[in-house]
Amino acid sequence: MSLDSRKASNLSRKDSTARIDDGRRRLLKAAGLGGALAAVAGGTLLSAPTSAMQTRARIVIVGAGAAGIAAANRLARGLDGAAITIIDRRQRHLYQPGLTLVATGIWKPGKVVDRNDRYLPQSVNWIQDHVAEFDPEANRVVTTAGRVVPYDYLLVTTGLKIDFDAIEGMSPELIGRESIGCVYDNPEHAERTWQMIDQYTAAGGVGLFTRGPGGIKCAGAPLKVTMLTEDIARQRSTRRSLEMVYNSPGAGLFSQPDTNEFLKQEFPERDIAINWHHRLKGIEPEAHRATFATPEGDVRIDYDFIHVVPPMRAPDALGNSPLAWQEGGFADDGNWMEVDQFSMRHQRYGNVFGAGDCVGTPIGKTAASVKAQVPVAVDNMINTIRDRETVARYDGYTSCPLITGRGRGILVEFDYALNMVPSFPFISPYREHWVPWVMKDRMLQPAYNAMLRGRI
């Protein structure tokens, strides 16, 4: 981005706050919820809609998060007579995209907590347990209580595991203590992260911001936490007392090249230093010291606040099962489920499909990707039951309202080719705007709930 456009961006940042109320009204009037829905819809190719198909097929969905519930609603509507079972012991539903706003004091934690039973169709049988074993050779799963559940067709939507153990000295219980924060995990930890950020932006000192290597869900979240913390300190007039350092495990900040360039200019302009090739390896909570693995060897840095983002991987039951990549692909990186990245069908087990954070696709661990993947997986499963060709295709669509400060952000939408695929032609994905903020703060949660109900 040229200097001129950076200046324009800074100007528009100031103007945007003044224009936001008037503009928000115009946006809501012009686009309605439809605009927000379009932004999470993405590009997918589906087969022509038909009436509900009669079948006695036994379908098992493992995981009742964003993808599992959305799929249950679509399958219940698309099939007449199927025995659909969903397995998950978790009863509360978490609107995870809201955790960033909880961790930065903008939302209260209650706003992101809901109940799964409000979204699951009555015709779906819910087994409140976790799957301990996937046995695709025998077409069955076994729960932790030892219940054997056979299936004709399986959809895996287990989400992912946040691997706290991969960081020496770290455990989730430390979040909210000893100046440690982590936006991932759950609303209680996000709220405690806000207490840590609140203290840090008042007291100042060295703040370390980290990001786990490899595929993580919402890769924008660690960046958003960094920029919002910086913004909060500026609003409080304490910014000069903060020495902020973002530690990237690799040579970039974001996978989409234009957004990466934007951030590589934005961070230094905001006096956020960047350590490249710094992977968080361990912490000493009481000493407030972090160890990073770097190409030159281990580096220890003392901190007054640290935002810990562990590596992420498939949940153990899935990652250790035959459904995970066995060789090549993601076998050495995350143990993700092996699917064809376009059809969402397992590459070795034709009656098994996957969607959401658990699958090994090159990009796409976001709710926006779930929105695009689930209709594809469901459509292709139904056509498999019909004994027809699977034609639905997922193009890699993913999206992130990359919040750069309160009231502004950039709306990043891209596909497998890492090309920008903007849903709103009037919002440049290359400069800050108030619309992504309004989407994040007001519009995406209703759109997400509509997705859960299988309506979009």
Ligand SMILES: Cc1cc2nc3c(=O)[nH]c(=O)nc-3n(C[C@H](O)[C@H](O)[C@H](O)COP(=O)(O)OP(=O)(O)OC[C@H]3O[C@@H](n4cnc5c(N)ncnc54)[C@H](O)[C@@H]3O)c2cc1C
């Ligand atoms: C801080 C943060 C910010 C984010 N911001 C955004 C954003 O701005 N935009 C966006 O689009 N996305 C965002 N996301 C990502 C988005 O929330 C996830 O990609 C999405 O929720 C993934 O849905 P899922 O169904 O795959 O997994 P989840 O919703 O996590 O659900 C997985 C379910 O599987 C269950 N499960 C796990 N193992 C088993 C087992 N063995 N047996 C049975 N059930 C099991 C779990 O209990 C859980 O209920 C954000 C996420 C976080 C954490």
